[in-house]
Amino acid sequence: MKLIDKINEKLGGLVAALSRYPVTVIFLVAAAVVNTMAIEQDADYTRYLLTCLVGAFLGFTLQAVWERFFDKTSYRLAAMGLGLLLTLGYFLIVRQDTSTSMETWIRTSVALFALLMAYIWVPAIKSEISFNQSFMATFKAFFNALLFSGVLFAGITLIITAIDLLLFRVSENAYLHTLNIVGILFAPIYFLSLIPIYPGVSDKNRSPEQLEYNREKLARSCQCPRFLEVLISYIIIPLLTVYTVILVIYIARNITGDFWTDNRLEPMLVGFAIAVILIYILASNLENIIAKWYRKIFPKILVPIVIFQIVASALRIQDTGITHGRYYVIIFGVFAAISGILMCFMPVRKNGIIAALLIGFSVFSIIPPVDAFTISRSNQVGRLTETLVDNSMIQDDTVFPNASISEADKKIISDSVNYLAMMEYTSEISFLGKDFDLYQDFYDTFGFYRYEEGPHRYESIYLNLNPQSPIDISGYQTFVVANFYMQDDKMDPTICSFESNGKSYTLVREKTGRIGELVLTETDGQELMRINMQEVFDHFDTSQGGSYQVSKDYMNADEAMFTVENDKAKISMIAIFLAIEKSEVETTYNADFYVLVQIK
Structure with missing residues (x-):
């Protein structure tokens, strides 16, 4: 029943x-x-x-x-x-x-x-x-x-x-x-x-x-269920306490150093503030000693940590400009700081004021002209325009390519254009034009390749051959696929053997240097050609001014081709897939190539 x-x-x-x-x-x-x-x-x-x-x-x-x-x-x-x-x-x-x-x-x-x-x-x-x-x-x-x-x-x-x-x-x-x-x-x-x-x-x-x-x-x-009360009081609050101690120790040890520029810490601090406020509201219905201790202590810890986070985020704006993400991080920090101060003094029954504040900040962030998007768009367009003007790259709404500007200015231009393109604002910028395409038009517009650094200085370059692009193989005796993977030490060094005009030839990989070399030899061991694969990868490394100037996604065969020739042979390498992955620790190179060989 x-x-x-x-x-x-x-x-x-x-x-x-x-x-x-x-x-x-x-x-x-x-x-x-x-x-x-x-x-x-x-x-x-x-x-x-x-x-x-x-x-x-x-x-x-x-x-x-x-x-x-x-x-x-x-x-x-x-x-x-x-x-x-x-x-x-x-x-x-x-x-x-x-x-x-x-x-x-x-x-x-x-x-x-x-x-x-x-x-x-x-x-x-x-x-x-x-x-x-x-x-x-x-x-x-x-x-x-x-x-x-x-x-x-x-x-x-x-x-x-x-x-x-x-x-x-x-x-x-x-x-x-x-x-x-x-x-x-x-x-x-x-x-x-x-x-x-x-x-x-x-x-x-x-x-x-x-x-x-x-x-x-x-x-x-x-009514708070007994299960939830135990979970909050005896599991979540102790875990949050340990986490807080770790944060405080890190901040204290790095207050004059990495703290102000460590991007990894910012989401951790925002998450900490959210957790503290959420648990405070849930614990407001509880009367056990741990909940009372939490309500008394944690608001006082929250305020200085959030203030540090606001200052660190504001300093980051000098490098990145204002984005909607940075805007929300700062505005949430202000909300959390005010809430922390209120929680220190007002009774828990008045927590509705925190909700009213949150609603007010949320509405404030989406109503022009003070919203996150109007301000971030204006700031990024301003940074881009100012940098172009300082380098004499713009006149009468026309951008003049200039590859000789400083690396710092290149990064500002790249970051601003990347953000504006991601938010679909480029069509509203007169000097870029309504049809500006980030991947197709960036190099032609500014004269250099855009930076693609991540938050930890990690850059990736991926190139792919258009599968519908025709390949001219006339004049070549051999057509073969060759793979170059840095992590694969067990790969067979011999790519292929073939005959031409009654003679036998061998195409091999030699594990020399960082990436290796491609070597063409006759059967008797006579070397006809040696290609340093580092030079091949550098050819496609757009961040270093490589010769590839169109799209990284679908290259035509002539754009994907790297050719070496001497009086004995000619080798053309067409990149099917190529990946260059850079970090602060190392750079890795991996690729698949069509290799066309002509014996003279």
């Missing part, structure tokens, strides 16, 4: 969620339909999907506002209308773009995050419940929905697999459709069904029985 009662309660909660959040449910159904069309047609419906998600988030957030502050049905209809109007406005904005850019994705994600935080925070505004309680209820609902959805998806997947193996073939899209229905439709609705109805003005419309049921569900939802 208890199992049946539980099932009935869950089903009743799902039905209640449908009537409680009608706008959200409609948009979720629309999102599932859009995803279904995208799966079947293999088309891009991203703008429509994002629009549906925005509508769904607006639906449940405005419903929370109505429940907390209003009681009339007309106001609820007005809130629904406002949500539809805002969703339409969003769609009219994103439909202007020919494609969904990274900027659109990030702006939308930040807006959805702000709406979710507002959904958690609104019920706690001047209410008998605190933000900590509403956050706990949401936290539990999220992981319950995640668990149930994961089990449901796994179960349906096993059933589909069994049918496919034992009965009849099932379309491969069935798995994607299952993930779509469970992830887009079931999981959010089930999540919302677990959220209790919080005390608010709308309680006037409910019967005493409904109010009593809501109070009981609210108490269960906001």
Whole structure:
């Protein structure tokens, strides 16, 4: 009977969620339909999907506002209308773009995050419940929905697999459709069904029985489970304490050195700040001594560490300029520092102020002209233009190539253009033109090859032969594939043997130097030609001014060819695939070549 009662309660909660959040449910159904069309047609419906998600988030957030502050049905209809109007406005904005850019994705994600935080925070505004309680209820609902959805998806997947193996073939899209229905439709609705109805003005419309049921569900939802209390107090907090000690020791030992330029530390500090604030809010409902100790000590540790992180990130801007990532790191650091100060002085019941701050910073970061993207675009265009002007490379919106500028300026130009191209801003820059292609046009525009350094000074160059490119083999007696891999010491040194004009010849690899050499000899041992493979790889090393000037992705045969000739023979090597991987420790070279040999 208890199992049946539980099932009935869950089903009743799902039905209640449908009537409680009608706008959200409609948009979720629309999102599932859009995803279904995208799966079947293999088309891009991203703008429509994002629009549906925005509508769904607006639906449940405005419903929370109505429940907390209003009681009339007309106001609820007005809130629904406002949500539809805002969703339409969003769609009219994103439909202007020919494609969904990274900027659109990030702006939308930040807006959805702000709406979710507002959904958690609104019920706690001047209410008998605190933000900590509403956050706990949401936290539990999220992981319950995640668990149930994961089990449901796994179960349906096993059933589909069994049918496919034992009965009849099932379309491969069935798995994607299952993930779509469970992830887009079931999981959010089930999540919302677990959220209790919080005390608010709308309680006037409910019967005493409904109010009593809501109070009981609210108490269960906001209570911290014993398992979670043990996990937070006796596992997570001690682990975070050890991690904090390591961070503090590292900062103390490197405060005048690597700390300010170590890119690896930045995400660790941001992750530390997120963990401290999240655990602080979850631990605010706990009364054991470890939780109390954590709430008293960790905010005081958080503030100086975050301030160090803000300063380090600001110093990095001098080298890289402002990007949207750097913008968000700094703005989050400011938020974390303010939150840490507030947590040092205000009671835990006032944690809703932290949520309000987070919502405010999120909205601030996506509204022009102070948003992350307007500022980063302006800064990167400014750095690029200033560097071009300083080197007399631009005049009347025309860029003049110049390979003789300093390496530092080359890197500034490369980094700025890489970022602007990644964010799809180059079409808006007059001196680059609407059709500027980063891979095809960079060298011709600036006169040098772009830097591709990673955060740890790791550079990779990959070249591939266009498989449809014809190869002229007239005049050559032999055509063979040769491989050069630095890590393969067991490779047979003999590439091939062949005959020409009654004589026998051998083509071999010799393991000399860093990469080796390609040697052509007669059978009697007479050497006809020797090619140093370092010279071949350097020919294609674009970062050192190699002669390859078009695309690195699909070379034509004439672009991929390296030829050596003397009075005895001629050898042409055509790179099929070539990789040059550089780090601070070493450079590795690997390649496959077509080798064409002509005996004179």
